[in-house]
Amino acid sequence: MVSLTEDTTPGGIAPLARRSTAEIVAERLREAIMHGGLPPGSQLGEIDLANRLGVSRGPLREAMQRLVQEGLLRSEPHRGLFVSTLDEEEIRDVYTARLAVEGAACQLIMRGDRALAVSELTSAHQRMVAAAAADDRIAFSDADQLFHQRLVAVSGSQRLERMAQTLLVETRMCLTALQETYRPSGDTVEEHRLLVDAIEQGDERLLLERLEAHMTEAVERLTSAS
Template structure:
């Protein structure tokens, strides 16, 4: 594993939560790239932390799907291939269709307003070409809808997919020919929710997610070519 330059200072009583958050951010921002080996001894020394909370943090990220642990080979950052992308979005379609049905059976005024805030942040990030933030707001948009179902289990299932999705879309600039496209697509989803149009929303979210798969696969090939 190639460690980052410079020291990182944690609080004296560092917790597994803080370490997991730190590692998650380093994976999602590309500091630890796909297939990077996570050497716990080396990393603990670099961060000046004990191995107990580090080991717990690493196991959490394994459960989230950001790290993979193979017996006799150690732990490394996941490298999502074409089949992984297809499976992630297959699961998202199932969860988000059901979430859409549930939220559109109730008053969506508050949800529509929350989504507008996400769209504004996405707009600002696009304007400044802050692609990591665009990716983050994209996932937050969908997670906001799932959380509006008030189902803790749906939320937990989506949280795992959200982390994997961020790995897929962190290079958003390679996905759309026009950067405004991503904002326009999410605005349509927000409008369907605001108007309470369940058939329109369900058709749009299914198209939106299924369309993402070939686009992400093409972007992955472009990055690796």
């Protein structure tokens, strides 16, 4: 029975936001789906998973319903829950939605704290550079994801942030599935740098253009590989 309630506050007096078991389990499942521990299309056996996580079926089922709502899991009554599979059309849909969400985040940033955004994104971009230099695929994907997470986070919109989280998990799922063919690319690194530059310059029009180009390129890379 492994402890799932991990307190990450060392000494500070945090507003003690203790999280429910379902939330923690849901996060674990997301991680597993992202990193390929639960491949697309695979069925999630309840007893097996529950035992592996050290919880009962109750909390596990609650967590799974969250992922169903997110669209990461597909429910077939009396048959089971399966990890969603993404065909080419769905991949395009993910990036369409990402463009909408992250584009809106960009607009908010331009009307908000640009300096903070540049700071946060630059540090994420540096990680990408380092990961690319080391040819570390996982670190590269982590940095990529972190970049876009921060992009929506500094926008200050809770809803955009939440929507983006799901979309980023789906994106990561594709990347993991195509791990064989996907490699850190200098183009990708450059595209992210251009985004930060546009924010620093304060040119919204340029920023949105570059974001759209970035998404288009990403779809291109993914669909051509499959």
